[in-house]
Amino acid sequence: MDEKKWYQFWEESGFFKADPTSSKPPYGLLVPPPNLTGDLHLGHAMEHSILDALARFKRMQGFDVLLLPGVDHAGIQFEATFDKHLAKEGLSKQKLGRDAWLKKAWQFKEEIYNSVSSGWRFMGLSADWSREVFTLEEKVQKAVFEEFKSFWEQDLLYKGAYIVQWCPKCGTAIEDIEMEYEERKEKLYYVKYKIDESNGLYLTVATARPETIFADTGVAVYPFHPKYKKYIGEQAVNPLTNASIPIFEDERVDKNFGSGALKITPGHDPLDFEIGQDHNLPILHTIDKNSRMTDLAGGLTGLKAQEAREKAVKILGDHIEKIEDYIHSVPVCERCKTTIEPLISKEWFVKMSPLADKALKHIKKINFVPKNYLKILTVWIKDLHDWSISRSLWWGHRIPVWYCGKCNPNHLVGKDKDMVVSLEEPGKTCQTCSQKHWVQDGQVLDTWFSSGIWPMSTLDYPENTKELQKYYPWDFETSAPEIKFLWIARMIMLGLWFQNEIPFRNMFFHGMLRDLQGRKFSKSLGNGIDPNGLRTQWGTDATRMALYSYAAAGRDGRASRQTMDERAKNFRNFTTKLKNIARFIIELKPASQGPALRTQDADDKWIMDELNKTIKTVTKNLEEFKLHLAAESLYEFIWHKFADIYIEKSKDRRAEAQSTLEYVFKTSLELLHPFMPFITEELWQKLPHKEKSIMVTQWPSTKQT
RNA sequence: GGACUCGUAGCGCAGUGGUAGCGCGCCUCGUUCACAUCGAGGAGGCCAGAGGUUCAAAUCCUCUCGAGUCCACCA
Numbered sequence: 001m002d003e004k005k006w007y008q009f010w011e012e013s014g015f016f017k018a019d020p021t022s023s024k025p026p027y028g029l030l031v032p033p034p035n036l037t038g039d040l041h042l043g044h045a046m047e048h049s050i051l052d053a054l055a056r057f058k059r060m061q062g063f064d065v066l067l068l069p070g071v072d073h074a075g076i077q078f079e080a081t082f083d084k085h086l087a088k089e090g091l092s093k094q095k096l097g098r099d100a101w102l103k104k105a106w107q108f109k110e111e112i113y114n115s116v117s118s119g120w121r122f123m124g125l126s127a128d129w130s131r132e133v134f135t136l137e138e139k140v141q142k143a144v145f146e147e148f149k150s151f152w153e154q155d156l157l158y159k160g161a162y163i164v165q166w167c168p169k170c171g172t173a174i175e176d177i178e179m180e181y182e183e184r185k186e187k188l189y190y191v192k193y194k195i196d197e198s199n200g201l202y203l204t205v206a207t208a209r210p211e212t213i214f215a216d217t218g219v220a221v222y223p224f225h226p227k228y229k230k231y232i233g234e235q236a237v238n239p240l241t242n243a244s245i246p247i248f249e250d251e252r253v254d255k256n257f258g259s260g261a262l263k264i265t266p267g268h269d270p271l272d273f274e275i276g277q278d279h280n281l282p283i284l285h286t287i288d289k290n291s292r293m294t295d296l297a298g299g300l301t302g303l304k305a306q307e308a309r310e311k312a313v314k315i316l317g318d319h320i321e322k323i324e325d326y327i328h329s330v331p332v333c334e335r336c337k338t339t340i341e342p343l344i345s346k347e348w349f350v351k352m353s354p355l356a357d358k359a360l361k362h363i364k365k366i367n368f369v370p371k372n373y374l375k376i377l378t379v380w381i382k383d384l385h386d387w388s389i390s391r392s393l394w395w396g397h398r399i400p401v402w403y404c405g406k407c408n409p410n411h412l413v414g415k416d417k418d419m420v421v422s423l424e425e426p427g428k429t430c431q432t433c434s435q436k437h438w439v440q441d442g443q444v445l446d447t448w449f450s451s452g453i454w455p456m457s458t459l460d461y462p463e464n465t466k467e468l469q470k471y472y473p474w475d476f477e478t479s480a481p482e483i484k485f486l487w488i489a490r491m492i493m494l495g496l497w498f499q500n501e502i503p504f505r506n507m508f509f510h511g512m513l514r515d516l517q518g519r520k521f522s523k524s525l526g527n528g529i530d531p532n533g534l535r536t537q538w539g540t541d542a543t544r545m546a547l548y549s550y551a552a553a554g555r556d557g558r559a560s561r562q563t564m565d566e567r568a569k570n571f572r573n574f575t576t577k578l579k580n581i582a583r584f585i586i587e588l589k590p591a592s593q594g595p596a597l598r599t600q601d602a603d604d605k606w607i608m609d610e611l612n613k614t615i616k617t618v619t620k621n622l623e624e625f626k627l628h629l630a631a632e633s634l635y636e637f638i639w640h641k642f643a644d645i646y647i648e649k650s651k652d653r654r655a656e657a658q659s660t661l662e663y664v665f666k667t668s669l670e671l672l673h674p675f676m677p678f679i680t681e682e683l684w685q686k687l688p689h690k691e692k693s694i695m696v697t698q699w700p701s702t703k704q705t
Numbered sequence: 706g707g708a709c710u711c712g713u714a715g716c717g718c719a720g721u722g723g724u725a726g727c728g729c730g731c732c733u734c735g736u737u738c739a740c741a742u743c744g745a746g747g748a749g750g751c752c753a754g755a756g757g758u759u760c761a762a763a764u765c766c767u768c769u770c771g772a773g774u775c776c777a778c779c780a
Binding site for chain 1: 720
């Protein structure tokens with residue numbers, strides 16, 4: 001069978017295209033844009049198969065379907081992938097510079113894109129390619145600018161030096177949700193801090209990071225500490241720098257940990273930063289953005305923080321009271337697994353509480369599948385902190401802010417003075433110096449800042465096009481649970497904020513496909529399964545069916561190439577079965593045909609009843625996004641009822657049964673088309689038909705018998 | 706420390722109140738009339754365990770054990 005031929009036939013016939021001017025009711029499905037960091041994997045194949053089945057189903061039901069495809073630039077992840085690729089050629093960001101680097105990055109993007117794009121077509125995705133969007137293209141740029149500008153005007157944006165989670169390898173701040181934790185066996189050091197102007201008095205703090213003591217600017221103890229209460233208000237001596245630092249009480253210190261006293265390093269720990277703010281402590285830096293010691297560290301300057309730890313312990317010498325083994329979880333970058341270094345950096349933030357409040361009021365309008373995700377997302381949004389949106393990367397939407405290089409060399413944020421919010425270089429002059437020395441903010445926006453408005457930017461927001469009016473809110477969105485906060489929650493908040501309406505009516509979380517040990521598929525483990533391999537061996541239709549059997553909402557699946565082969569093989573056999581049924585009914589047609597449909601024969605009545613039941617089941621299950629059940633009931637009906645029983649029995653009264661055979665088979669193909677688009681088209685075309693394609697034929701309805 | 710999900714035949718999974726299912730694998734038989742990429746038949750599960758609700762529980766509730774995921778400022 002020539003799948004390519006049918007795909008071309010559909011595409012050239014314009015069947016994939018949505019028509020905003022049509023009077024048909026709209027049904028919009030938004031393809032989650034895959035990251036342009038590599039070929040499509042099995043999870044994508046499943047996700048896209050789900051979307052395509054629903055799109056084809058809704059089209060046949062008479063909706064004006066928009067299945068909108070697109071790809072994501074995936075800022076941090078793309079840069080990591082691309083930099084690795086460059087390293088192989090002996091190149092780097094430093095060697096190339098921003099412009100040359102960006103040029104090469106676009107070429108690299110194009111290569112990956114081609115593979116993704118052809119992968120989609122191979123799988124039979126019936127998307128409206130004329131509306132395809134890339135998150136860095138001009139149209140999205142305008143939407144992102146509008147988003148940024150609105151936030152600015154609504155006073156929801158601020159820039160400042162705050163403690164952030166810094167990935168030294170990626171060279172950028174990341175968000176809490178972009179980190180994961182690794183359990184490590186380290187040491188817990190109990191360090192004595194002398195009390196100033198006293199003889200031999202001291203208090204002890206416990207720390208896992210003695211190298212940060214250089215930047216300690218205070219010691220906090222929990223309220224009413226039996227031993228240390230008396231020192232409150234005194235000064236302690238920083239054991240590494242000899243600086244005097246205040247001792248004070250704070251309820252955030254855990255009574256049951258260590259000695260009950262906590263060294264405060266506002267420059268290198270989020271909690272310490274908070275406590276430091278409340279007690280007006282100065283902020284010092286002893287570790288820089290490359291994870292090396294600053295000159296605050298005296299003789300240890302320039303050392304990697306990790307190496308500095310042991311040396312610091314040596315210098316501390318007698319100040320170390322005891323050392324314990326200590327197992328704790330250390331934050332690492334989700335992308336590159338580098339240990340995160342909390343430090344102070346100037347970043348942009350969005351105030352989220354007004355957005356969160358609005359989202360919480362309306363989130364119940366979204367039908368989450370499975371239902372428990374409503375609670376999961378609600379809880380997360382309730383407890384939301386401000387969104388750090390700037391990334392020190394090159395691949396992304398440049399922050400649309402220009403500073404006067406002359407009056408505002410430190411890129412400070414004011415209002416309409418020596419800075420301007422603008423996509424292009426401002427034409428006007430600086431209000432302070434009346435000259436033009438505009439310099440753009442060097443950072444780019446978090447990837448999710450653009451994908452968060454994906455439901456709108458794909459429909460030409462901020463222009464109020466007929467597309468935006470017709471297809472927003474989307475009817476169906478799907479995703480892996482992995483990015484429920486990063487992406488789904490953001491789309492909900494941003495959609496409500498800017499469009500005053502939920503972004504999608506149905507939110508379907510599919511499960512994650514994992515290997516047989518339950519591990520995620522990853523390049524480093526080499527446990528991935530190439531959907532193309534399955535497709536080539538068993539055919540696209542069979543591969544899709546195998547994937548639908550894993551498509552129960554919210555259920556993870558375990559798979560290996562072998563288990564996928566087992567399932568796909570079954571459906572390849574099913575494809576063969578369909579071909580043989582067609583041969584029997586069409587090619588080996590009796591010379592004379594009996595009466596038209598619905599004789600009074602008991603067998604005919606039985607199969608028609610069974611068909612009606614199947615129509616009901618399949619339709620209902622598709623409406624409820626239970627694709628695995630819909631596919632299963634069709635398989636059961638066609639193979640074990642229609643073929644095994646009805647066709648067998650029909651051989652005794654072939655001519656009389658012919659009409660029923662044709663009718664049941666044709667209807668079955670139509671029901672099966674959303675799942676197995678290619679073989680159903682191929683066989684349907686051989687049966688008597690009116691419409692040009694099974695794709696545009698009407699979805700079967702039950703018939704009276 | 707919180708929240709959530711799962712534990713069903715050798716393996717991969719469905720079934721969420723009414724006699725235990727699917728695929729692969731396994732066993733027996735069968736190539737003449739669509740199909741051996743097949744057909745007919747079969748073996749294999751006290752649905753993790755214990756208790757409870759109910760006329761009725763794999764399905765609802767409680768607890769225990771086991772597997773996993775997510776969230777949290779573990780100094």
